[in-house]
Amino acid sequence: MSQPLVVANWKMNPQKLKEAKEIASVSDEKNVVLCPPFVFLLEIKKILKKANTGAQNCFSKKRGAFTGEISPLMLKEAGCKYVILGHSERRELFEEDTKKIREKIALVLSVGISPIVCIGEKRKSRKNEEEVKKQLVGLLKGTSLKHIIVAYEPRFAIGTGNSCPLDVAKKRLFFIKKVLQDIEKKGEKTPVLYGGSVNAKNASLYIKDAGFQGLLIGGVSLKKESFSKLLKNVTK
Numbered sequence: 001m002s003q004p005l006v007v008a009n010w011k012m013n014p015q016k017l018k019e020a021k022e023i024a025s026v027s028d029e030k031n032v033v034l035c036p037p038f039v040f041l042l043e044i045k046k047i048l049k050k051a052n053t054g055a056q057n058c059f060s061k062k063r064g065a066f067t068g069e070i071s072p073l074m075l076k077e078a079g080c081k082y083v084i085l086g087h088s089e090r091r092e093l094f095e096e097d098t099k100k101i102r103e104k105i106a107l108v109l110s111v112g113i114s115p116i117v118c119i120g121e122k123r124k125s126r127k128n129e130e131e132v133k134k135q136l137v138g139l140l141k142g143t144s145l146k147h148i149i150v151a152y153e154p155r156f157a158i159g160t161g162n163s164c165p166l167d168v169a170k171k172r173l174f175f176i177k178k179v180l181q182d183i184e185k186k187g188e189k190t191p192v193l194y195g196g197s198v199n200a201k202n203a204s205l206y207i208k209d210a211g212f213q214g215l216l217i218g219g220v221s222l223k224k225e226s227f228s229k230l231l232k233n234v235t236k
């Protein structure tokens with residue numbers, strides 16, 4: 001089996017380039033994708049020997065008068081192989097909706113970057129399979145899934161320390177694969193990552209027991225020792 005993909009979402013951290021470089025140097029593994037803030041992308045890319053880089057977002061147009069925005073073409077130029085799209089913080093704090101995220105997915109694919117498309121229910125409730133389906137269909141129906149990565153991130157688990165119970169995550173993975181297969185014949189082959197309060201202890205459970213193809217890590221990806229431990233645990 002190939003190594004699980006581990007995507008590190010640094011969010012708006014760290015504040016200093018020196019620290020960013022230190023974190024990157026202990027995270028430099030082939031199966032890792034580091035997603036630093038935009039301003040650190042070029043410098044981080046320079047010091048990596050094995051890991052890839054990704055962005056945490058991008059704009060839905062290639063070029064033009066869009067003050068303050070970053071184009072996927074610029075990300076390509078900076079060496080990014082991936083872009084995280086539709087993260088719950090983007091949806092909630094920046095009011096990104098399905099239409100906007102769909103536009104970004106299409107544009108990112110058109111420049112040869114793989115979108116890491118985040119989905120996940122808001123609350124623990126009986127209805128949440130339907131919520132997950134609605135998000136997947138809304139974002140991906142009609143799109144080729146060939147270069148897409150899906151990240152299942154139940155919102156109640158993000159940054160809370162309360163990771164999704166393993167049996168629920170496993171059930172959800174099965175359901176997501178089924179929906180992806182309905183969207184496209186070979187859709188079940190689309191890699192699905194788990195994200196939400198993953199740490200060095202629970203990381204391998206989501207890979208080995210629940211069957212996810214990788215992880216999307218927030219908080220712990222900034223902690224050098226814990227992240228190194230996590231990487232060891234998921235690859236051994």
Ligand code: PEP
Nearest residue numbers: 158159195196197218219
């Ligand atoms: C995230 O923000 O995508 C995330 C998974 O965060 P954390 O690992 O801190 O829960």
